[in-house]
Amino acid sequence: MTRVAAVDCGTNSIRLLVADADPATGELTDLDRRMTIVRLGQGVDRTGRLAPEALQRTFAACREYAEIIKEHGAERLRFVATSASRDAENRDEFVRGVLDILGVEPEVISGDQEAEFSFTGATKELAGRDHLPKPYLVVDIGGGSTEFVVGDDQVRAARSVDIGCVRMTERHLVRDGVVSDPPSKEQIAAMRADIEAALDLAEETVPLREARTLVGLAGSVTTVSAIAQELPAYDSAAIHHSRVSHDRVREITEWLLRSTHAERATVPSMHPGRVDVIGAGALVLLSIMERIGAEEVVVSEHDILDGIAWSVA
DSSP states (O other): OEEEEEEEEOSSEEEEEEEEEETTTTEEEEEEEEEEEOOTTTTHHHHSSOOHHHHHHHHHHHHHHHHHHHHHTOSEEEEEEOHHHHHOTTHHHHHHHHHHHHSSOOEEOOHHHHHHHHHHHHHGGGTTOTTSOSSEEEEEEOSSOEEEEEESSSEEEEEEESOOHHHHHHHHSEETTEEOSSOOHHHHHHHHHHHHHHHHHHHTTSOGGGOSEEEEESHHHHHHHHHHTTOSSOOHHHHTTOEEEHHHHHHHHHHHHHSOHHHHHTOTTSOGGGTTTHHHHHHHHHHHHHHHTOSEEEEOSOOHHHHHHHHHO
16 A cells, blocks of 8 residues: 555646555545646636746645645655646746645646546546446546547547637637626637537547547536536535436536526536636537537546556555
């Protein structure tokens, strides 16, 4: 048994997992799992740089996580940074700050590495479940990018494309620095066209339509599941391995895209940091389901963070 810590720093959120890993049984026992919305990717698509205030929010979360890691006595730590820090000109400033606080250098991984970690984290515990036929298509809808991975027991093909809930919102739904409330039909159509073009790109290398089970990861997908179940609060246990039908995803997406900020903010299971970007994230999910003809999505709370932890163990 090895006590490990994993940090996944994405475009919208930074997350920590401290767990005991048992390679013999393939089990991770969570000791602490948490998420903080820091919006590291604020403005990166437009400016190409990490904003000073976004860096400060991220470093504050890192200081909090450093205390938790110390309290649990984790033997090993791996810090992985994804889309926003890949794209930024000033990522060296981000690297120095993390190194000073946590004592490890963040690994700015490629989209392919990100995809492998996501696949491992999402599917390791699905082995032997005959009711979920292979191959799996694992989709990780992040803030800046979405990873597509097709595989059985191992990854067969993977691709990362630049469609995520924050990137799509900032690119298509913001006017004069403010998110449209609600977006216009023209804005939604332009966003949908952008998503479809990215799916075309993903299909060049990943046989999306060969998948027999769609597994959806990350906050946009888990929030859609929470809304579908009408949960009174975010409940990881209820969300993990839940299934949401295509029709329900379509209903929820249409409501999110025609609702106002105030209306979305009343959803009790939604993190406040997702209120402005959830419509774009849900549209990415719906577009994927329509592209491959998926009747449902299996929602997993275990994702890239768990894959990172296994890589450490």
